Amino acid sequence: MMKMMIVDDEPIILRGIAAMVRGGMDQPDIMEAADGYEALERLPDFKPDLLMADVNMPEMSGLQLIEEAQRRGYCSRFIILTGYDEFEYARKALRLGVKDYLLKPVQREELLGAIFQASGYGEEAAEGRNAASGGQDGGVIDAVLYYLRQHYQRDLSLDEAARHAGVHPNYLCHMMKRDLGIGFVAYLRQIRIEKAKELLAGGPAVPIGDVAQAVGYEQARHFFKVFKRMTGMTPGQYRSASDSPGR
Incomplete structure (x- = not known):
């Protein structure tokens, strides 16, 4: 049985992630915490196999919590949750040894795949x-x-x-x-973004919302975030660059 602590200051997200984990794994032992200080209080007794924490939390960030948990020897495997605006924090976290990061809103298969990879089980x-x-x-x-x-x-x-x-x-x-x-979700994402780049670069202008649906994204907003994170440009910027002379 895997022991996992989830830390997020947004109750809806905290409960939602815990529900996805419980629904997709075999009887995980999950402890929830609303902030870094609550997590530090519970960590000594719980000693999770894996700690998942939101980067952007008041008073104590997810990275600060992870650094403190490492220093005290409470846990050695970590995943962080981040929005696009905190991507630089995510890169720093990976350098600190965090196993993976997940971009909000979290997708179920990506969540479960990241947990499996980070935990080392199996x-x-x-x-x-x-x-x-x-x-x-x-x-x-x-x-x-x-x-x-x-x-x-x-x-x-x-x-x-x-x-x-x-x-x-x-x-x-x-x-x-x-x-x-590369994991399943990351590989599928890579395929979708490559196909999106083909659609954006060739032929008549296809609305970005249609491009998103054509490559498997129901929500254009999520497609926008993923595309920008992977290419460094928005879909519109990529299309403009592709249409530029000499490209």
Whole structure:
């Protein structure tokens, strides 16, 4: 059973993340905290396997909480929650050894995939299964990547891709991270953004909202944030740059 502490000063987000974790994992032991000080009070007795904290909290930021938890030896595995405006904080957190960061609003599959990767659970079992399979993982990965490229336009989950490949979702996530250096959600996001760039750069101007839906994003606002985080430009800026002479 994995022990996890979630820290966020927004009650709706805190409850929502806890509900997604409980609904997607096998009986996790979750403790919630509304701020960094409450977390520090509870950490010595709880001693979580994984601590997830919002970056932007009053009085004590998520990074300050993580640094203090590391210093006191309360926890060694961390994930941070961040909005686009705090992306530089996220980069700093990765340099500090934080396992991953999640961009709000958090998507369920991305959340569960990040938790699995950060926690380290299942790695030994996955390696044992790979040895027993006679090295068939490469074929599984190829099949999954092909499937993603064929179905990226719609709501595509890790569970669905794993069923298609005939493996457990956690095992698929582990294989992709091990063999490709990138998780399921990150790879799917990469495909979608590359396809979006093609749509923005070629042919007549397609409304950005239509581009978002064409590559699998129901909410144009979320597409905008992801595109800017990955390319450094808004979709409109990328289109303008692509239309510039000499490009």
